[in-house]
Amino acid sequence: MPYDVKLSTDGRTYWHFHDWSIKNYPQFWEELWNFYGVISSKPYTQPSRKKGDRIIDVEWFPGAELNYAENILRYRDDGVALICVDEDGNEENVTFAQMFEEVKLYAAAFKRSAFRRGDRVACYMSNRREAIYAMLAAASIGAMFGGPLPFTGKAVAAIMDIMKPKFLISIDRFQFNKDEIDILERLPEIANEQDCIEKLLLGRILGRGRAADGSVPDLVFEQFHSIILSSLTSHQAPQVYQGPRSLSRTLLPLLRDFGLHCNLDRNSVTLAMQPVGWNLWNLYVGNLMLGSSLLLYDGLPCFLSKTAFWDIMDRYKVTFTLHSH
Helix, strand or coil: CCHHHHHHHHCCCHHHHHHHHHHCHHHHHHHHHHHHCCCCCECCCCCEEECCCCCCCEEECCCCECCHHHHHCCCCCCCEEEEEEECCCCEEEEEHHHHHHHHHHHHHHHHHCCCCCCCEEEEECCCCHHHHHHHHHHHHHCCEEECCCCCCCCHHHHHHHHHCCCEEEECCEEEECCEEEECHHHHHHHHHHCCCCCEEEEHHHHHHHCCCCCCCCCCCCCCCCEECCCCCCCCCCCCCEEHHHHHHHHHHHHHHHHHHHCCCCCCCEEEECCCCCCHHHHHHHHHHHHCCEEEEEECCHHHCCCCHHHHHHHHCCCCEECCCC
16 A cells, blocks of 8 residues: 555654655655656566665666656646746746757757767756756767866866766856856867867757758657766766666656655746756756756856845746755
């Protein structure tokens, strides 16, 4: 019997549920999988399998095959997925349907450029929608994705040495805390120092995904996913998660934390200010799986004026945000 049924009949508290989830963790994670309807091409044989005596010696959902991007892109309707705002004063909404079409276009462009499963793409840009499109497109192919913060200078080379990307996707410039950041002037040095980089792509030129007749190939989700999820805010080596293990480290914990704990749903708006290279960026993107809206703020609203941050919270009816320093 699912625990939520017992909870509604015997009046137990949250802490009873918490205790049950610890003592019955295979059932808990299976309930979570079923409650949120995780999309997979092959079912699991059991929720977990012990492989040793240590607490970490667990194989989660053996037999299951799925794609992270397919689960993020489960909503394809006219609900607002992304609210894109920047310090320059630009503002644009992107629906879930539009986001899916953009990811499809990016994936087609990657494939036409000989980008394949297992390849790596580095993202070097500010907090823009193009980064989300590129990540989901790479994930749909079964490729790896990551990148340095757009503010870092000398640390970029060290991060690229670790990633060894085949593609580098970037933009020309952005404004941060009223300062003009010129990324374009940094790109030649970055590309020339890395022999592994075969193509440098600017976010706005990915129209190359279209065929001669203007059509875009269907988006096919590879049933294996590798992704670099790292906090590149320091000079330390990033953590690299790849393959089936990323399931238990990313997908289900996101549903637990933001779905169960934070109650995010299709009426929620999350303020996201951190770009690729910050762990919070990965967490925010996962909220799209719940159908909630993501307010991408490209810049730093905290010091534009005494009330800028709270003005944004009020104007866009933000219901949730995280902050780190």
